[in-house]
Amino acid sequence: MRKTILFFILTSLLYWERLSCKNFVEVEDDPNTLIVDLRECDEIENSERVCGNVNIPLKTLRNVFKTMSSDQFLKHFGLPKPGYDSAIIFFHYSPKKSFQASSIMENMGYKNLHVYDGTNNDQGITKRPMSVVGYEDVVQVEGDPEVLIVDVRDRHEVANSGRIRGSVNIPLAELELAFSRMSETEFKKNYGRSKPGRDFPIVFSCQAGVRSTQAMRIMQRIGYKNLYNYSGGWQDYKARKGWK
Known part of the structure; x- marks a missing residue:
């Protein structure tokens, strides 16, 4: 046996x-x-x-x-x-x-x-870096029309807990459709913001950084370049604000 x-x-x-x-x-x-x-x-x-x-x-x-x-x-x-x-x-x-x-x-x-397993790293080969931002960075740009903050949590999560000031809620399941197929008119109607170009700075947030990382991968794949991941997410933002 x-x-x-x-x-x-x-x-x-x-x-x-x-x-x-x-x-x-x-x-x-x-x-x-x-x-x-x-x-x-x-x-x-x-x-x-x-x-x-x-x-x-x-x-x-x-x-x-x-x-x-x-x-x-x-x-x-x-x-x-x-x-x-x-x-x-x-x-x-x-x-x-x-x-x-x-x-x-x-x-x-x-x-x-x-x-x-990530250990057999060939010399000279590196993974594409992912830009990670923290609470201080997010606070500086929240409400800034020149930066789009996208919360990729489900709508019921946002409705029950709140979100970063000035952020737009686009659930992860809708993300690729919103950015690759929606017209500018549809995007603005659905999310209340102008659809950003591929070089526009976009910060992604979720509950604790897992879904925002997935969002980064999706957006990189469809050609967006100026992307940032708030790795602490809503969990970190709420704690830093002292909210319960």
Whole structure:
């Protein structure tokens, strides 16, 4: 029995492609590839922001892909739910957890699975930097017509808790549609602000930095350049203001 399990693990490690940093950078913005950061929220908060398109902690992975409909996945993560043949890359500091994720997904019928642990960094290859701003930066530009602050939380979250002064609420699930397909007239009608050009400074905020990072990835992919991520989000803003 132990030999059978060991054989399965070894053959799985050979089957699931382990990506180099160069390979990872090449597909990082590919709309046909889903990059899943498997870390817990507290692990992300204590290090860099989300590596990839979506943050789905390992312990919730099976439930997310098994129970979420395509519409629910799109609404929650702002990206289409991948099909069984779609390329999926898993990231975690512990390669063991990435391989566990691949095993879970393979058992559910997914086939095009890859692992990137972030440690096999080819010399001279670096990830594109993400501009992160803090509370002091946001306070300086809130209400400034020359900067657009976009809150990507769901509408009910904003309605129940409030938002940064002068910010516009565009839920993550609507983001790509709003910026890539809406006319300037539609955008202003829906959000009360002129649709910004691709070089206009845009700051993204959410509850605690996870969805705003996903928003950055989406906007980079559709060609926007002057983007900033308020990594502390509403949670940090509210605490700094002394609000409860």
